[in-house]
Amino acid sequence: MNIAVIGSGLIGQAWAIVFARGGHAVRMWDGDPAAVGKALTLIAGQVADLQQAGLIDAPEALLGRIQGCQTLEEAMAGAAYVQENLPEKLEIKKEIFARMDKIAPPGTVLASSTSSIPASAFTAELPGRFRCLIAHPVNPPYLVPVVEICGAPWTDPHVVQEAWDVMESVGQKPVKILRELEGFILNRLQGALLREAFKLVEQGYVDAEGLDVTVREGLGLRWSFMGPFETIDLNAPDGLADYAHRFGAMYTSIAKEQTSTEPWSEALIAKLEAQRRRVLPTDQLLARRAWRDRRLMGLAAHKKAADNEAK
Amino acid sequence: MNIAVIGSGLIGQAWAIVFARGGHAVRMWDGDPAAVGKALTLIAGQVADLQQAGLIDAPEALLGRIQGCQTLEEAMAGAAYVQENLPEKLEIKKEIFARMDKIAPPGTVLASSTSSIPASAFTAELPGRFRCLIAHPVNPPYLVPVVEICGAPWTDPHVVQEAWDVMESVGQKPVKILRELEGFILNRLQGALLREAFKLVEQGYVDAEGLDVTVREGLGLRWSFMGPFETIDLNAPDGLADYAHRFGAMYTSIAKEQTSTEPWSEALIAKLEAQRRRVLPTDQLLARRAWRDRRLMGLAAHKKAADNEAK
CATH class of the missing domain: 1.10.1040.10 (N-(1-d-carboxylethyl)-l-norvaline Dehydrogenase; domain 2)
Structure with missing residues (x-):
């Protein structure tokens, strides 16, 4: 499947890793043309860490499935699923979803990573509002698998199911939220x-x-x-x-x-x-965050092994 | 240190394992004379499971430190710390603490495992109320290390510290609760x-x-x-x-x-x-509880290894 990742900040980078790890072809775009190149470098570093933790096998193949793009149109060409990750501002969400809805054929699912803005707030006016929804990850999604899937009242239930299936296909753990609410679950x-x-x-x-x-x-x-x-x-x-x-x-x-x-x-x-x-003194915050991510990696590996044993 | 475990139900059994694993000599008593013998058998089974999970090294030595007793006096003889685990009824707590307070010299710490009754409710009238407190475990404490330590308003802070030190000496993770409250933390x-x-x-x-x-x-x-x-x-x-x-x-x-x-x-x-x-159908509840305990053992082993790595 072709997947477009829109926005190449921390969340966009992490999604690119998740989708490419799951075997999909990822095209990434950012409003800032310099950002995508930097993102690809940072992604390579994260992928190396994941390999060291035993959480992925073939880093080169994974990285080979992620491609940077210069235009939104190029990133979305042929995409069956789009994951948007721009800043948490209503006006920005409105603008990017209007653009994406114009570009994408009606069969393409348009999902936002927003943690705070319901889909109904930025999709109401769109002709393709039926294929728009939230797929809210926890950072970083390649270590924390839950994804909250929440449509607007007008989102087609089949689209919700499609988003759910995409997430499951890449090893995430999607949860359907049946009605919009502040803060999700x-x-x-x-x-x-x-x-x-x-x-x-x-x-x-x-x-x-x-x-x-x-x-x-x-x-x-x-x-x-x-x-x-x-x-x-x-x-x-x-x-x-x-x-x-x-x-x-x-x-x-x-x-x-x-x-x-x-x-x-x-x-x-x-x-x-x-x-x-x-x-924890202030000057140790950064190091402690790196520790946290190592612990999350270790916990992910432990849970994977324990789940397999139970089968 | 000599430790008395009063009551040989599930919680009493688990405490005996925790204290013996920590190197202390444990004497166990129960109001029902037949119960202690059964408890020792069940403890041996639990200890075998813990050994298989790699959580203890020398099961025979551990079991050799646990002794069943026929009388409360015998169990408490020479004990520096007493952990009480009788049923969650106020009258029962009042009676056993009155008996224990008569038997034990003033230096002995008297702790209850109760999850629902504050120490002030059953120690107010006791001459030795200053050395009484709650040490509330989560079941089973040999896999879930937190212990909530909560005194009555009249509990001596040194006694609170002593109970905290005993728990830390056996690898538990004690938490001081500074004022009584329903449900603890x-x-x-x-x-x-x-x-x-x-x-x-x-x-x-x-x-x-x-x-x-x-x-x-x-x-x-x-x-x-x-x-x-x-x-x-x-x-x-x-x-x-x-x-x-x-x-x-x-x-x-x-x-x-x-x-x-x-x-x-x-x-x-x-x-x-x-x-x-x-x-989870009803007839699978029991098997799922065994799964839960295996997962807790695996998680405990994983956390131990991750903590050691971080040092």
């Missing part, structure tokens, strides 16, 4: 947990490091291979309903203390920032 | 996320399996080795405060839709239960 879940986390530190029950330990040495372990529903389904003798009946009253009682909607105060943000800087 | 965070998860399915945005994929292929990956604060600290160029300023408005906006305090309805519970049973 992932960030709404993250927001719910962060709100309680911020409040527990604000009210002096625990410090930031203690809370992180609680998750990374406890709660996060099961969630990294099961998710919250399977976790509770296996945590009561007779499954999820049994769990809900055993612990529902406790969670309802706790929920009554989890209703705050105040913005995080500057004092609280400063307190948490100070606690983080004691654990 | 872990279940409050789980509750916040579950509430949003239940609601997203109830309102038809996603199904149970899609939500689980979002966590196990996305959100849960970073949380399994970083925790939520480190995750956001590394997710904005200048750290946590930078992240809070970039995304605080979005999370506040979402929070306004996350204030429900209704109990989970029977209809919703039935809907989720049905969705889970389509993914």
